[in-house]
Amino acid sequence: MKREDLKKLELSDEAIDKIMAMHGADVEKFKTSVDTSKQETDGLKAQLLEANKQIEGFKGLDIEGVKKSADEWKTKAEQAQAESASAIMKVKQEHALERELKETFKVADFVAVKAHLKSDGIKYNEKDDTFVGLKEQIEPLKESHGAYFADFTPPPQFTAGANNKSILGDPQLNAMRKAAGLPDK
Numbered sequence: 444m445k446r447e448d449l450k451k452l453e454l455s456d457e458a459i460d461k462i463m464a465m466h467g468a469d470v471e472k473f474k475t476s477v478d479t480s481k482q483e484t485d486g487l488k489a490q491l492l493e494a495n496k497q498i499e500g501f502k503g504l505d506i507e508g509v510k511k512s513a514d515e516w517k518t519k520a521e522q523a524q525a526e527s528a529s530a531i532m533k534v535k536q537e538h539a540l541e542r543e544l545k546e547t548f549k550v551a552d553f554v555a556v557k558a559h560l561k562s563d564g565i566k567y568n569e570k571d572d573t574f575v576g577l578k579e580q581i582e583p584l585k586e587s588h589g590a591y592f593a594d595f596t597p598p599p600q601f602t603a604g605a606n607n608k609s610i611l612g613d614p615q616l617n618a619m620r621k622a623a624g625l626p627d628k
Contacts, residue, residue: 475538486527536567549593
């Protein structure tokens with residue numbers, strides 16, 4: 444969905460903004476779901492490959508060796524499952540952090556803001572999809588690095604023009620002084 448398609452339908456800019464925000468939220472949910480599913484699939488593929496290797500190895504083993512290998516495999520499977528769950532949680536947390544920064548704090552440069560965050564000072568609450576300690580780190584960052592945020596307004600730039608003659612000098616007078624070999628004022 445593109446903004447131009449909605450403008451062709453003669454919708455107001457406010458309505459278009461609301462539609463795009465809702466669409467963006469749906470896209471983010473889908474991205475999170477796809478990334479989570481991919482992470483789960485990759486974990487399951489790795490477990491299946493390891494299980495097949497173990498099965499091939501069991502063919503030549505004695506009963507006691509099989510029991511020992513089965514116990515080892517059980518431990519490895521539990522470890523792989525824990526690692527997979529950790530990776531899934533990391534993906535969910537990353538998407539939730541990006542969404543929170545963009546929607547709540549109007550971050551324009553996610554990578555730059557994330558580089559300034561101290562991860563040990565932020566706790567993710569999976570139940571309500573919120574972060575504790577994030578606001579405390581963002582507020583000082585807004586003051587020191589305002590350009591990272593979408594609602595940032597840069598300080599005014601003074602340029603030569605009719606309203607700035609008293610600050611920068613008269614360009615015509617400077618041109619005449621230069622032609623006469625005199626320094627600019």
